Amino acid sequence: MNLDVEAERLLAERLKRRDQAAFNLFVRAYQARVFSLVHRMLGNRAEAEDLAQEVFITVFKSIDSFRGESRLGTWLYRIAVNHCKNRLKYLDRRMVKGHAGLDEESDRTLAEGGPVMSKVDRPDDATEGTELESVIRRALTLIDPDHRELIVLRDLEGLAYEEIIVITGLAEGTVKSRLHRARAALRDAIEKGLGCKLPD
Amino acid sequence: MQTPRLNDETVRDLFSAYHDHELGRDEAEAVRAYLEANPELAGEYRAFCKMIDALGAMADGARSASGAHTAAPRAEVDLLAGVQSKLSRRSRGKFYNDRWSRNVGIVPLELIAVLVLIALIAAYFSMTSISVAPAPQGAVPAAR
Structure with missing residues (x-):
């Protein structure tokens, strides 16, 4: 469900009054987007569900600090991204990062490293796209979280540069240059996984 | 803006901005011309685009050819x-x-x-x- 600007403004007012019905509506409206973002950042469904819940709890607790300078959804994304960064650092410290923290799907991709490469190499293979996606999903978990953040926001969530600037708090030039480095890093990680250059 | 002299490396650095239509008109035209003249690098650019397209296909809001986003089902979750x-x-x-x-x-x-x-x-x-x-x-x- 996508709320328009006016609906978001009214909802924010109700949230500030700690209107529980409004909060129920808010969670229902945004839970899929938040979960999607968090899941892509963390690569683990259980962690993502827990963290997405924490995102909404933070909103409930800190809605008074929302001044309406950005859209409610953008503000929510910013909270989600910050939570993700903190959780990734925490998981990193606990040494459950990477392979051990991946979903079964990603693990399966890892186990299938060889066959994936051979399938992607066949240009007319109908499964080519799907296999490339598997390799990309795996590669995404391997790149720097700051890079992953921008790829998730821009290429997976499809956000505009303006929104990414608000969410990340980065300058426009930094977003552009970092996104370029992120995509290059992803390309390198994919090619490393494939053991060859990306097929054109 | 004066377009700097291009080579494979500088064009490679512009792949991302060129893909997102973030380059100025002259710079974009220079990159396009350079890629036309260098089929090997053009292949590399196509592979780069393919990677971004695959990311788009993975996304819930898959990007259509017109640049619009279509809503696709997201993972079932009730938080x-x-x-x-x-x-x-x-x-x-x-x-x-x-x-x-x-x-x-x-x-x-x-x-x-x-x-x-x-x-x-x-x-x-x-x-x-x-x-x-x-x-x-x-x-x-x-x-x-």
Whole structure:
């Protein structure tokens, strides 16, 4: 469900009054987007569900600090991204990062490293796209979280540069240059996984 | 803006901005011309685009050819019950303390209250409108 600007403004007012019905509506409206973002950042469904819940709890607790300078959804994304960064650092410290923290799907991709490469190499293979996606999903978990953040926001969530600037708090030039480095890093990680250059 | 002299490396650095239409007109034209003249690098650019397209295909809002986003189903997830439970616990019952303030489905509580009120009013009127038939004349009270 996508709320328009006016609906978001009214909802924010109700949230500030700690209107529980409004909060129920808010969670229902945004839970899929938040979960999607968090899941892509963390690569683990259980962690993502827990963290997405924490995102909404933070909103409930800190809605008074929302001044309406950005859209409610953008503000929510910013909270989600910050939570993700903190959780990734925490998981990193606990040494459950990477392979051990991946979903079964990603693990399966890892186990299938060889066959994936051979399938992607066949240009007319109908499964080519799907296999490339598997390799990309795996590669995404391997790149720097700051890079992953921008790829998730821009290429997976499809956000505009303006929104990414608000969410990340980065300058426009930094977003552009970092996104370029992120995509290059992803390309390198994919090619490393494939053991060859990306097929054109 | 004067377009700097391009080589494979500088063009490679511009792949991302070129793909996102973030280059100025002259610079974009220079990159396009350079790629046309260098088929090997053009292949590399196509592979780069393919990677971004695959990311787009993975996304829930898959990008159509026109640049618009179409809504696609997202992963099934219901966070509300968990959020309510955590909030209730952490606020020591201040929020979501009773089950009625929790997930009550798509029917709002106000509607439920109105329906109950209507039902009560209807019940009241149906009880008061029942006519009590007078006792037949000559009837003898049983207690006598």
